[in-house]
Amino acid sequence: MFVTTAGRTDQESIAKARHTASELKVPYIPRHKRSVAQLQKMYTGDCLVVGKDRLDLYKEMHKEPFFFHPNVAMLRIKRLLKGEEDPYVCAAGLHSGSTVLDCTLGLGSDAIVASIVTGEGGKVRGIEENPLLAYVVKRGFETYLSGIPLIDQALRRIEVLAGDSLDLLKSCDDKSFDVVYFDPMFEESIIESNGIRPLTNFAYTNELTEELFGHAKRVARKRVVMKDHFRSQRFERFNFQVNVRKTSKFHFGYIEI
Numbered sequence: 001m002f003v004t005t006a007g008r009t010d011q012e013s014i015a016k017a018r019h020t021a022s023e024l025k026v027p028y029i030p031r032h033k034r035s036v037a038q039l040q041k042m043y044t045g046d047c048l049v050v051g052k053d054r055l056d057l058y059k060e061m062h063k064e065p066f067f068f069h070p071n072v073a074m075l076r077i078k079r080l081l082k083g084e085e086d087p088y089v090c091a092a093g094l095h096s097g098s099t100v101l102d103c104t105l106g107l108g109s110d111a112i113v114a115s116i117v118t119g120e121g122g123k124v125r126g127i128e129e130n131p132l133l134a135y136v137v138k139r140g141f142e143t144y145l146s147g148i149p150l151i152d153q154a155l156r157r158i159e160v161l162a163g164d165s166l167d168l169l170k171s172c173d174d175k176s177f178d179v180v181y182f183d184p185m186f187e188e189s190i191i192e193s194n195g196i197r198p199l200t201n202f203a204y205t206n207e208l209t210e211e212l213f214g215h216a217k218r219v220a221r222k223r224v225v226m227k228d229h230f231r232s233q234r235f236e237r238f239n240f241q242v243n244v245r246k247t248s249k250f251h252f253g254y255i256e257i
Contacts, residue, residue: 001046001132002027004039006056017050024048024135037063046132053143055136066133068140070151073112077151080116089117091243091252092179092225097121101177101219103165104128104184108137108158110227114181115154125159125177127168134162169215180216183227184208184234213238217257224255 003021005013009031021028029043036047036058049056049065056065076086088110094100098118102111105126115124128134138160146152161168169180208226216224228234230251235242240253 001048002029002039002043003048003050004029004036005031006049006051007031007033013050013052020048020050020055024132048132048136055139057132057136066136068107068137068144070112070144070146070155071107071109073109074146074151076109076113077116080113086113086117087243087245087248087252088113088181088225088227091223091254092181093223093254094118094179098179099123099177100125100179100181101169101172102126102181102183103169103216104182105137105160106133106183108141108160110181110183111158112151112154115157116151120153120157122157123159123177124157125161127161127163127165129162129164131162134160166209166212166215169212169219172215172219174218175221176219178220178222179225180220180223181225181227182208182216208234208238210238213255217255220255220257222257224257226253227251228253 003017003024003026005017018028029039036049040047040058040060044060046060047058049058054067056067058065080086080089092100094114094117096117096119099122100114100118102114102124105111105128108126111124111126115122118124128137141155141158141160144152144155213224226234226240227250230249235251235253240255242251242253244251
């Protein structure tokens with residue numbers, strides 16, 4: 001892959017793009033008024049465009065970029081603030097001060113909601129296997145301005161780790177988080193939303209295993225939680241109790257520790 005600037009550049013944006021390329025240990029390519037498609041034909045590979053307010057990640061041969069935005073998390077937070085229930089929060093039993101390890105971070109919507117609920121006294125850590133996604137989402141958490149201080153503070157509190165969930169779970173101490181969370185159904189959930197469809201170009205889809213859930217149960221103090229399609233056999237296979245939602249294609253299940 002390579003890094004370049006947005007269409008309109010100045011010395012500040014060039015310096016920012018160069019710094020990003022250095023952090024990622026990939027080449028910086030000057031834009032010179034060329035389109036992303038033109039640059040990808042010349043240099044091949046994925047392209048990260050460093051703009052003034054956001055990062056756009058283009059998969060090679062794809063026109064639609066991935067970029068960080070709170071997506072449905074904003075709507076969910078507004079509902080919570082009105083006193084309405086959130087299915088993930090209920091399944092996980094989250095409250096102020098809870099600690100959460102999100103093993104399938106993706107765009108981070110569930111992590112954002114968790115950070116709102118757990119507050120300053122809690123802890124939310126997200127694992128993303130794709131290092132490029134992890135970088136873009138981490139930078140989004142650090143810089144995105146929603147106009148609502150409560151949400152911006154929640155974003156800043158989330159810690160992002162790039163790596164394999166199983167390896168990172170193995171490195172965790174016993175009972176070091178209240179909740180360990182999985183949302184493995186990236187592709188089915190994303191197809192229904194134009195806003196996050198570009199994520200499918202970068203998301204890894206590793207299968208969940210007994211070993212993975214074994215470590216999750218070791219690390220969790222209270223619950224291991226999973227979101228999955230209502231037709232999924234994994235709830236039964238891994239002994240999850242399921243919160244059935246009759247009007248939704250996705251259910252939340254949990255293992256009580």
